[in-house]
Amino acid sequence: MHEAITALLDHGDGPGPDGWRSLWDRLEDGALDRAEVAVLLTALAVRLPDGRTLRDLVASLRERAPAVTGSWPGSVNIVGSGGGPGTFNISTAAAFVAAAMGVPVVKTGSRAYTSVAGSVDLLDRLGIGLTTSPAHTEDALERFGIAFAGxxxxxxxxxxLARSILPLSVRPFGRFFNTVGPFLPALPVTAQVTGVSRRVPLAGLRELARAVTDRTIWLCANDLGADELIGFADNTIYPNDGHEPIRLPSGTLTTGGTLDDLRPATDPGSLTAHFLDVVSGxxxxxxxxTVCLNAAALAVAGGxxxxxxxxxxxxxxAVHSGAARALLDRVRAQRTGRTRSPAVAHG
Incomplete structure (x- = not known):
């Protein structure tokens, strides 16, 4: 068993940066067997590491991310941690609304781990493909003001990691990937708005966010435990730049409502129709x-x-004028080509 896995299982100080680097080297060399990978992912899914270990882990993964190229001033990513009350794809709808407002949006996401449909599942149903390269993403951003990064x-x-445990699915390990996924994309965005559900340790994510220096990160939490801003909840936004938290008490920008109003369509066949209705107002x-509140956050976060x-x-x-729906229809009509979704990264 690799020493990094052993250290993780011991619940001590963790393997440290060098231990994680050694583990990924072994994995890339094909020297880790499936049993070791399964033990690693199970340990991470059952009990998320403490703040320092989680920070070292994410830093070691970011070292192996693709080089960031280009510059997309004012662009914003919206991505959630998953978990919490079941809602429809609020962040994806908010991405279209914000883009229709003139906010450049580069959204990351994943297939569903805990929900009915993740953002990529919904995009598949809508016929919207993920981008496959920086140039592809930049082209979509220039043409539509929105791109869905692959x-x-x-x-x-x-x-x-995912291929190493085949034919096992990564879905049981979704809590871990949902937690670290928002901090891994190599994108030259200006800001990122990340919802944090009750299933994810906020303190650990705040430590991760403080270690990110290439973009502003807003971590959004509320007393309902949802991973998006909810107008009828008390929301707190934690910036990673040292500024004081932003408080949005219940009813500050919206009228009332309940979680039942935000439930996803119960029939999988109705997911697309329900989403289109919301974007159309x-x-x-x-x-x-709720969608507009999250879109407003993208506009403010991006400056x-x-x-x-x-x-x-x-x-x-943007919703009531039809601009958001018109943008969505333009993106759907383009049929930019589909690509397989990220196997192990959230949104």
Whole structure:
């Protein structure tokens, strides 16, 4: 058993940066067997490491990520940690609304681990492909103001991890991948808005966020444990730049509502129709306001608007004017080509 796995199982100080590097070297050389990989992933899924160990782990993975090229000023990524109350694909809807407001959005995501459908599952149903390279992403961003980044942005070692345990599925290990996934994409975005559910240790993620210096990160949490901003909940946003948390108490920017208003469609065949209704403003008012609240956060995080009320009004206008739905239809019509989704990274 590799010493990094042993150290992880001992629940001590963890393997340290060199231990993680050695582990990934062994994996890439094909020297780790499937049993060792299964033990590693099980240990990470059952009990997430403490803050320092988690930070060392993520740093070692980021070292193996593709080189970041280009510069996309003002661009924002929205991605959640997964878990928490079951809701429809709020962050994906918010991405389209924000893009329709003029906010460049480069969204990352994954297939479902705990939900009915992850963002990539929904995009498949909509006929929207993931980008396959920096140039592909930049082209989509220039043409539509929105791009859905594919597997190329993640460290290749994650794919090797997934392949090492075949025919086992990575789905049982989703909690771990949901936790670290938002911190791994190699993208030159200006900001990232990440929802944190009750299933994920906020303190550990705040430590991870503070270690990221190439973009502003907002970690969003609320008293309902959802991994997105909820207007009828008390929300707190934790920036990674040392600024004080941003408080958005219940009812600050929206009217009331309940989690039942945000439930996903119960029939998998209705997922697309339900999503299109929300983006078109034909869903219930709570769903519309929730999507717009998250879109407003992208506008403020990216520095496009400074006032939350102004950002919320702009998001609502993007929905009710039909701009968000028109953008979605343009992206669908383009059929930029499909690619397989990231096997082991969230969104």
């Amino acid at each position: 597997q190329y942005v993640y460290p290749p070692v994650l794919t090797r 034909a869903g219930n008012e709570t769903a519309t306001q 496009h608007l400074l006032d939350w009320h102004e950002a919320m009004d702009a998001a609502l206008d």
